[in-house]
Amino acid sequence: MAEKLNIDQIRADFPVLHQQVNKAPLVYFDNAATTQKPKAVMDALIAYYEQDNANIHRGIHTLAERATSAYELTRKKLAAFLHAPSTDQIIFTSGTTAGINLVAQTFGRANVGKGDQIIVSNLEHHSNIVPWQLIAEEKGAEIKVIPVSDEGVLDIEALKGLLNPKVKLVAVNHVSNAIGTINPIAEIISLAHAVGAKVLIDGAQSVAHLAVDVQALDLDFFVFSAHKLFGPTGVGVLYGKRELLEAMPPYQGGGEMIKEVSFSGTTYNELPYKFEAGTPNIADVIAFGAALDYVQAIPSEALAAQEEALLAYATEKLQSIPGLKIVGTAPQKIAVISFVVDGVHPQDIGVLLDKFGIAIRTGHHCAQPLMQRYDLVGTCRASFSFYNTFEEIDRFVTCLEKTLQMLQ
Amino acid sequence: MGQAINDIQEELIEEFGLFEDWADKYEYLIDLGKKLAPMSDAYKTEENVIKGCQSRVWLHAEKQGDLVVFQADSEAIIVKGMISMLIRVLSNHTPAEILAADLYFIDQIGMSQHLAQTRSNGLVSMVKQMQHYALAFS
Numbered sequence: 001m002a003e004k005l006n007i008d009q010i011r012a013d014f015p016v017l018h019q020q021v022n023k024a025p026l027v028y029f030d031n032a033a034t035t036q037k038p039k040a041v042m043d044a045l046i047a048y049y050e051q052d053n054a055n056i057h058r059g060i061h062t063l064a065e066r067a068t069s070a071y072e073l074t075r076k077k078l079a080a081f082l083h084a085p086s087t088d089q090i091i092f093t094s095g096t097t098a099g100i101n102l103v104a105q106t107f108g109r110a111n112v113g114k115g116d117q118i119i120v121s122n123l124e125h126h127s128n129i130v131p132w133q134l135i136a137e138e139k140g141a142e143i144k145v146i147p148v149s150d151e152g153v154l155d156i157e158a159l160k161g162l163l164n165p166k167v168k169l170v171a172v173n174h175v176s177n178a179i180g181t182i183n184p185i186a187e188i189i190s191l192a193h194a195v196g197a198k199v200l201i202d203g204a205q206s207v208a209h210l211a212v213d214v215q216a217l218d219l220d221f222f223v224f225s226a227h228k229l230f231g232p233t234g235v236g237v238l239y240g241k242r243e244l245l246e247a248m249p250p251y252q253g254g255g256e257m258i259k260e261v262s263f264s265g266t267t268y269n270e271l272p273y274k275f276e277a278g279t280p281n282i283a284d285v286i287a288f289g290a291a292l293d294y295v296q297a298i299p300s301e302a303l304a305a306q307e308e309a310l311l312a313y314a315t316e317k318l319q320s321i322p323g324l325k326i327v328g329t330a331p332q333k334i335a336v337i338s339f340v341v342d343g344v345h346p347q348d349i350g351v352l353l354d355k356f357g358i359a360i361r362t363g364h365h366c367a368q369p370l371m372q373r374y375d376l377v378g379t380c381r382a383s384f385s386f387y388n389t390f391e392e393i394d395r396f397v398t399c400l401e402k403t404l405q406m407l408q
Numbered sequence: 409m410g411q412a413i414n415d416i417q418e419e420l421i422e423e424f425g426l427f428e429d430w431a432d433k434y435e436y437l438i439d440l441g442k443k444l445a446p447m448s449d450a451y452k453t454e455e456n457v458i459k460g461c462q463s464r465v466w467l468h469a470e471k472q473g474d475l476v477v478f479q480a481d482s483e484a485i486i487v488k489g490m491i492s493m494l495i496r497v498l499s500n501h502t503p504a505e506i507l508a509a510d511l512y513f514i515d516q517i518g519m520s521q522h523l524a525q526t527r528s529n530g531l532v533s534m535v536k537q538m539q540h541y542a543l544a545f546s
Contacts, residue, residue: 022430344485345463345483345484345485346462347462347463347483347484347486347487348484348485348486351486351522352434352486355430355431355434362462363462364462377462377463377483378462402431406431406434406435406438407438407485
C-alpha cells in the first residue's frame with residue numbers, strides 16, 4: 001500500500017485554490033489546460049527579481065553569475081527529470097508549440113523531402129498537426145494519420161500498415177489532451193525506428209502524471225510546457241538526441257546562439273545554445289526549477305494513486321447521470337474525463353458550472369479532427385490533479401445535476 | 409412605430425430585477441432562449457453563420473419598409489437567450505436607431521460576461537454584424 005498524500009497540507013501550498021468564485025468555493029478541474037502553481041514557484045520568481053536579476057551567460061559580475069547558475073540549474077534538474085544523457089540536450093523554448101515548430105522548421109526542413117511522409121495521429125492537438133502540415137506543404141510531403149477507435153485507443157495495427165521507408169517522422173502525443181488516453185509510445189517508437197523514421201512525442205499532457213525516461217524509450221524528440229507541470233507560463237522544454245540536434249540547422253538567429261559573427265560568415269554556438277537565440281525567459285525558467293523540486297518531493301506512487309482514485313470515483317459518479325456519455329474510455333487513461341450530455345450544448349454546461357464556482361473546459365480542446373471523428377461539436381472536460389479532492393468531485397456532480405435540470 | 413430601443417432595455421432591466429439569485433436569472437434567460445421564434449432553415453446557411461470558438465450563431469437580416477428585421481439562432485441555449493434579448497431590443501427599428509443604440513441593458517442585468525467571452529461565443533460578432541446590416545440598409 002502506497003503512502004497516502006496529506007491533501008490538506010498539499011492544498012495549503014497552492015494559494016489560488018483558496019478562494020470564492022461567484023460566491024462559491026472554487027473547484028478547479030481545468031488542470032489539463034494549466035496546472036496551478038505552488039507558493040514555492042511564486043517565491044522563486046520574487047526572490048529572483050528582488051535579489052538576482054541580471055542577464056545571463058556573458059556578464060562577469062556577481063548577479064549575472066548567480067542568475068546564470070540558477071538558470072542552468074533548472075536545465076540540470078530537467079536532465080535528471082527526463083533521465084537525459086546530458087544537459088546539452090535540454091533546450092528551453094517558450095512552450096510545447098514552440099518546441100514542435102522548432103523541430104518542424106529545422107529537422108523537418110532538413111530531412112523531409114518531396115514524396116516523403118509524416119505520420120500524426122487522430123488524437124493530436126492542433127499544435128502537433130499544423131506545424132507538420134506547413135512543412136509538408138512546403139516540401140511536397142504527405143501527412144498520414146493513425147486512426148483512433150471509438151474508445152479512444154490508437155490503432156497500432158494501422159500504424160504498422162502506414163510505416164514505410166518514406167516516413168521521416170512520427171509525431172504523436174504521449175497523452176491525449178481531449179480525452180486522456182495514454183498512448184503506447186514505447187511500441188510506437190520501436191515500430192517507427194524499424195523503418196528508419198524518427199519520433200517526436202508531445203508530452204504536454206503526460207509530464208504532470210507519468211514518469212518519462214527518454215533513454216529507456218529511445219526517444220528522438222520530446223517536448224512539453226512548464227505551465228502544465230506546476231511551473232510558470234512561457235517556458236517549454238525540447239529534449240532531442242544529440243546527433244539529431246547537432247545535425248539540425250539553427251532555427252532563430254540572434255545573440256546567444258552564435259560562436260563568431262562576421263559579414264563573411266557566422267559560426268554557431270554549441271548545444272543547447274544554438275537553439276536559444278536572444279535573452280531567454282530567465283525568471284520563469286528559474287521558477288520552473290522550484291516547481292520541479294516541489295513535485296519531485298511528493299512520492300510519485302502516492303501522487304499516481306490519488307489521481308487514479310479521483311478518476312475512478314468521478315467516472316463512476318458521472319456514469320450514473322442519465323443521458324451523460326463519457327467520450328474516451330481507453331483502458332489506459334490519465335485523470336481526465338471528457339463527456340457530453342444528450343441534447344445539451346457543452347458551452348451551456350460550462351457557463352452554468354462557472355456560476356457554481358466550478359472551472360472545467362468546454363469546446364473542441366484544439367483537437368477538431370478528433371471531434372470530427374466522434375461527430376461532436378465539442379465536449380465538457382474535467383481534468384484533475386493530485387491537489388483535487390473527493391469532496392470537490394461530489395460538489396461538481398451535484399452542481400452538474402442542477403445545471404442539467406436548468407438546461408433540460 | 410413600436411417601442412423605442414431604450415424603453416425595451418428598461419423593460420428587460422425591470423424583468424431581470426425580479427430575480428435575486430443567479431440561478432433564477434439564468435433560468436429566465438434559458439427560457440427566453442427556448443421561446444425564441446424559430447429561424448427558418450433556409451437562413452441557416454454558411455453565409456449567415458457567425459463563428460464562435462465553441463458555438464455557432466446564425467443571423468439573418470432583412471428590410472421591411474423602413475425597419476430592419478432580424479432572425480437568429482444558436483446551438484447553445486444561453487447564447488440563444490442572449491440573442492433573443494438582442495433581437496427584442498434591436499429588431500423592428502430603423503437603421504439609424506440601431507446604429508445609435510447603446511446596449512447598456514446587458515451590463516445592468518449582469519450578463520456582460522457573455523460579451524466578454526470573445527472567442528467562445530459569437531455574441532460580440534453578432535452585435536457588430538447587426539450594426540453592419542443596419543449600416544448596409546441605411
